Amino acid sequence: MPTNFKPVYSITPGVAKSLMRIEAAKEKVALLPVNPTVLASLRETAKLYTTHYSTMIEGNQLKLEEIKEVIQLKGHFPGRERDEHEVKGYYAALAQLEQYASQNHPVTEKIIQILHALVMSDGRTRIKPTPYRDGQNVIKDSGTGTIVYMPPEAKDVPGLMRNLVSWIKANEEIPCPIVAGIAHYQFATIHPYYDGNGRTSRLLTTLILHLGGYDLKGLYSLEEYYAKNLLGYYRAISIGPSHNYYSGRAESDITPWVEYFTEGMAFAFEKVVAQMIASNEKGEKDHSQVLRTLDPKQRKALELFKGYDVVTAKQIGDLFGFQPRTNAALCKKWVEGGFLEIVDASNKARKYKLAAPYDVIVNESL
Known part of the structure; x- marks a missing residue:
């Protein structure tokens, strides 16, 4: 039976430095003036980037401008219907995430299941929460066919997910960026679904950050940092002495992942500051x-x-x-x-x- 989730990690100097950078950027964004039109434009751009990069990580071939056309229902790309469905689904999940955050709705298993259902839809909003997988989901290298990761057995998934959600709710004293990063890692580790785990883990991360006051006006995209260095992303999240969940991954020290995650978050937040400063330099009025x-x-x-x-x-x-x-x-x-x-x-x-x-x-x- 799954035991209570107790992640092993350390607040290294690198993590501490990234947390300070995150807080500094968060404070600057709160104080920088921005008018509603600029804000709306930057927010929509961030959503497009988030959708583009999160689906790109999973192999989606649509370019940013093509994604914009798909979301606005102005374009169709024959032969790439699956890519279009992925984009519509992820964008719909982002919209739902924003509603949960605006309502200050705490993270629950049902919310996670709804976000996953939206991810796997083609943008439809009338969906049912997706139940967890009922069988094993071995992850293999697409080129060699060798096993990359053996997730926990299906019978253990409900308990592991219940423990993860309980841990998220019980650790408000831990800095929110660390809670979000660890939740991202653990969700990917549990791999509760046959497909859509990566996208859903990144949505869960974003929801936790928004609920914790790290929404940054909805202007950042963590996914861009991951997608532009995919090797680093996979290396950071692939922790443990074995590809088998039961052979060490559950007890591994995930400090390297926490370092990677907080560094990426600091990078994304500082990019928002730069964007807002640039918009102000164009002569936007200070309100x-x-x-x-x-x-x-x-x-x-x-x-x-x-x-x-x-x-x-x-x-x-x-x-x-x-x-x-x-x-x-x-x-x-x-x-x-x-x-x-x-x-x-x-x-x-x-x-x-x-x-x-x-x-x-x-x-x-x-």
Whole structure:
């Protein structure tokens, strides 16, 4: 029977340095001014890069511009339907991940199973949580046919996944980047599915970081760091004296992976800082003082008003995946706080517009 998950790792000088770089970049991004249009553009670019690189790691051949066409339903590439389905599925999973993060929904096995189901879909949102594999899934070298990794037996997977989720919830005192990195490693180690494990592990990592306050406005892509040095990624995550899970991998010291992961996270965060500084140097107006008065949901709502002067409670709720009662309560709170103003007072067709200080930000960014 699987035992409780107790990862073995150390906070080396390299890990400590990377954590300091991550915190410094996180602080800079929080303070740097950015208007809603630039923010929306950078966020969409980050999602495209994340989808591109995460599927590239698994062998997807579509280029970045082709992926953009597929997601926007403007292009089709005969003979590469499987690649298109992978891209649509991953992009849909990212969208669902953002909803979970905006709702501050803790990590559960069901959420992981839903993210996997979306990964394996072709972008459909009506899916069922994917059950774990019911048989062995041996990973072999595609060239030589030799066994690269022998995951745990199917009968042990439910217990291992339960222990992983419990460990994630019970270790809030550990720096979030380390929790995310270890969860990534352990999910790949358990290999709970026949396919889609790599993509789902990277989504789980991102969800943990977003829930822990390391979303960086949704602007970074850890996957780019992995994809541009695939050999380093595979070397870092392939730890243990044997290819068999039961022959040492479960008890291995994963410090090298933690070093690799935090270094990659620092690289991705510092790239976001550079992007934001570059956008400011282009002469974008500084609305930082006003933006700092808004909470994350209000900042996200500004993007909705780029396309609409007036919106309904349902439109706002759809942005976050809320139920009607929650929509109404949120709008009421925002009206009382001076963020929104009521345009149509009808209970059935109540509509809202941005209050003047925030409307200026949106208009100046169009």
